[in-house]
Amino acid sequence: MSVPLLDVRDLVVRYGTVTAVDRVSFSLDAGETLALNGPSGCGKSSTALAVLQLRRPDSGRVRLEGQELTGLSDDELRPLRPRMQPVFQDPYGSLSPRHRIRDAVAEPLKVQGRWGPDGPARVAELLDLVGLGPSYGDRRPHELSGGQCQRAGIARALASEPRLLVLDEPVSALDPSVRAGVLNLLSDLRDELGLGCLFICHDEAVVRHFADRVVRMRDGRIVTDEG
Numbered sequence: 001m002s003v004p005l006l007d008v009r010d011l012v013v014r015y016g017t018v019t020a021v022d023r024v025s026f027s028l029d030a031g032e033t034l035a036l037n038g039p040s041g042c043g044k045s046s047t048a049l050a051v052l053q054l055r056r057p058d059s060g061r062v063r064l065e066g067q068e069l070t071g072l073s074d075d076e077l078r079p080l081r082p083r084m085q086p087v088f089q090d091p092y093g094s095l096s097p098r099h100r101i102r103d104a105v106a107e108p109l110k111v112q113g114r115w116g117p118d119g120p121a122r123v124a125e126l127l128d129l130v131g132l133g134p135s136y137g138d139r140r141p142h143e144l145s146g147g148q149c150q151r152a153g154i155a156r157a158l159a160s161e162p163r164l165l166v167l168d169e170p171v172s173a174l175d176p177s178v179r180a181g182v183l184n185l186l187s188d189l190r191d192e193l194g195l196g197c198l199f200i201c202h203d204e205a206v207v208r209h210f211a212d213r214v215v216r217m218r219d220g221r222i223v224t225d226e227g
């Protein structure tokens with residue numbers, strides 16, 4: 001039996017007396033999109049943060065490609081973090097306003113020791129992959145539209161060569177006219193690169209269109225798991 005890309009078991013996240021995520025379990029394969037859907041406050045973002053280990057879960061397990069993440073120290077997690085990359089709702093929030101897009105996309109390559117003579121070409125390739133021509137590399141985030149900026153954020157995430165994208169409402173802040181373009185880009189990347197996508201989304205129509213499977217949450221718990 002093959003190991004799932006992501007396996008989450010009995011995940012619990014508490015904020016004081018509030019149990020935001022209450023024994024949530026699901027798994028996700030490479031090349032698959034699993035949506036977490038449900039009303040505001042049901043625990044979707046807390047689940048995403050706990051999967052990414054940006055908010056350590058109070059209990060439960062998170063395994064990425066069979067490797068247990070919970071219980072690892074920050075130092076032990078660091079080399080594994082590139083494998084799981086977040087894309088958040090605010091397209092401008094993930095990019096420093098001071099840096100040109102080219103530098104934002106190059107940064108993970110440099111930090112991870114993968115910057116060499118072919119670095120600039122790799123950055124151009126990543127921008128092309130998300131539908132941004134090379135001239136966008138010269139711009140700063142405020143010189144891009146929300147949709148273009150989200151594309152640049154996706155290019156930066158891809159620079160880490162992730163296996164898993166955790167997409168937390170990636171199109172909710174965008175103009176409705178550009179949402180479909182960004183969603184289609186994400187589906188194409190998922191298919192081309194065999195990425196697993198954990199897709200947090202409150203919009204039922206978007207979820208139906210984009211996800212292979214849907215996990216619905218309410219009050220921190222999973223209420224159904226379709227598919």
Ligand SMILES: Nc1ncnc2c1ncn2[C@@H]1O[C@H](COP(=O)(O)OP(=O)(O)OP(=O)(O)O)[C@@H](O)[C@H]1O
Nearest residue numbers: 015018020038039040041042043044045046047202
């Ligand atoms: N940092 C925090 N401190 C205290 N309580 C929090 C914190 N973050 C979330 N919560 C609470 O945890 C519960 C789940 O919130 P969470 O943001 O995970 O849900 P969500 O489904 O993503 O909601 P939304 O769609 O509105 O972002 C809510 O009751 C929320 O008020």
